[in-house]
Amino acid sequence: MPDSPRIILVPTPIGNLDDMTFRAINALKSCDKIFAEDTRTTGKLLQHFDIQTPIESFHQNNEHQKIKHVLNLLESGQTLCYCSDAGTPGISDPGYLLVRTAIENNFDVECLPGAAALIPAVVVSGLPSDRFVYEGFLPHKKGRMKRLEALIDEERTIVFYESPHRIVKLLNQMEEVFGPDRHVSVSKEISKLHETHYRGTITEVRTNIESKPIKGEFVVCLAGKS
DSSP: OOOOOOEEOBBSSSSOOGGHHHHHHHHHHHSEEEEEEHHHHHHHHHHHOOOOOEEEOOTTTTTHHHHHHHHHHHHHHOOEEEEOBOTTTTTSOOOOHHHHHHTTOEEEEEOOOOTTTTTHHTTTTSOOOOSSSEEEOSSSSHHHHHHHHHHOOOOOOSEEEEETTHHEEEEEEEHHHHOOOOOEEEEETTTTTEEEEEEEHHHHHHHHTTTTTOOEEEEEEEOOOO
16 A cells, blocks of 8 residues: 555445455555445445454545545554545545545545446447446436436436436336437446346337346436437
């Protein structure tokens, strides 16, 4: 590990624990402290890989109160790792405040390569993957349609994250905004046992998903405007 104090963002598996990299394991074992979005979730990962490093919470509800504590540890010369629950921190997960504050205070920030659900979803979508735009999660209630309508003329593939509770709602709204014949690829449970991909027009995919039990986390890749 480098001697200089720094923040290391450590991606963690989005499903299959075999996706954990040797480099990520080594970073977690040799850093001074691990901060985690959920210590219970990350704690299970640490136990699986026999990692004994001390762990502390750092999430959206306490990050403003804890950021000074993190800076104090960095100023004392410590190297810190940060893990969100799954995937790469900062991608629809906490991490931005931590990165911004470290940079503003002249501490190094390193992000290890690793799991992120959007990349495999785009690659296997069958839609153009040379250029795409990532929208993440839409607002749960107010503002969803406005966000979609702002993308009507977007020519690149558009990537969204969605929960099982709102996936049908999202496809219905896409059907209304983009038309029933726009092509879409919906991926669920990426890297897990029941990984599934639905491809076709928005109407075809919506009908297919509605006919099955709706479980798991979803990545939606929408074709850009022709």
